[in-house]
Amino acid sequence: MGVSEAIEKEASRRRFSDKTIKTYQKCVERFFLWCKKEPKYVTKKDVHEFLEKMSERGKSGNTINIYLNALKFYFEEILRRNFRVDIRYSKIPKNLPIILTKEEVKKLIDNTKNHKHKIMVALLYSAGLRASELLNLKLKDLNFKEKYGFVRQGKGRKDRIFIIAEKLERVLLQLSVGRNKEEFLFINNKNKVYSISSLQKIVEKAGKLAGIQKKIHPHTLRHSFATHLIENSCSVSEVQTLLGHKSPEATMIYLHTAAPNMIKIKSPFDRL
CATH class of the missing domain: 1.10.150.130 (Tyrosine recombinase, N-terminal domain)
Structure with missing residues (x-):
């Protein structure tokens, strides 16, 4: 072979x-x-x-x-060989990801004019979802009683839970009324699942209307979600779980994107 x-x-x-x-x-x-x-x-x-x-x-x-x-x-x-090569190379990227401030996120959502599109953009940010994860959500994946949802077969084919924000609970329930639990949560006017390129255009259009002078895409909202959690004093391990990262190394980048004054670690020199 x-x-x-x-x-x-x-x-x-x-x-x-x-x-x-x-x-x-x-x-x-x-x-x-x-x-x-x-x-x-x-x-x-x-x-x-x-x-x-x-x-x-x-x-x-x-x-x-x-x-x-x-x-x-x-x-x-x-090959079942004892081949331990215990070396690692730094994963910190040369360029940090683009993030939106909390004010910019609000402006982006407010300037998404289509009601369903507005829910999609808000859910991307509020749950830190990848574009493919949002588009593959089914009605059965939402547990409104416990206020969480399931990402099925996400990156690495792993399942994980995500938060359903209280502000979105009512509109998501309304979107679910009378529909088959096996249906995809978001379907377009042709009764088909949205494409990633369509979602990209939705986010780009809202960004232009909001006057945001940054190159943004759906994943920008995931970066912003993680950064804002760090700024709100969530631990790296908590953020790692919500993002579905296999290793904390992938999550550590958001310590670099968080506003420096929000990182709570102080130098021991300040205590001398």
Whole structure:
């Protein structure tokens, strides 16, 4: 069995997303093109040298970690080799994500003129959802009694819960009245699920009407949700859970985007 075929078989068995499977295949194939060895002859030193070469070429820490995870998956989980390569590269991006202030979020929502679109934009922000997660919500995923909803098969094919904001509970209930629980929550005038590009246009149009001088997209609202939680003194672990991040490292970025005066850690020098 070839390398790519073996990765696809094992990763599919573990219910990895198609995107992750293709990424792992590409990473491992590129490694073997560079290494020019049979898998059984590959050593830890080979992997270290490959990753160091990537670092020297200016590849980001996030990219290098993806390659490392792909190689570990292949050697440890498929070939069953004791192949512990315990190195990590910084994931902090060179460019921090664009976020909206709380005032800008309010202006964006207020300038979304279509009633259903307004609910979509408000829910994106209030629950910190990804665009695909919002569009794949079904009526059965909302638990109004307990005031939370379920994201089914989100990124990494993981389920998680999200908050239903009190301000949105009534309008979401109205949107649900008399409908089949298996239906998607948001459907367009053609009785079809909205596309991600349609959602992008909704957000962009509202941003222009609101006079927001930033390049924004649906994911901007998720970044803003997380940043505002940090500013409201929520812990990284709490935000990590709500965002569905596998690692706290991915959530730490929002410490950088939060307003500095809202980060509650003080220097020990101030206590001398």
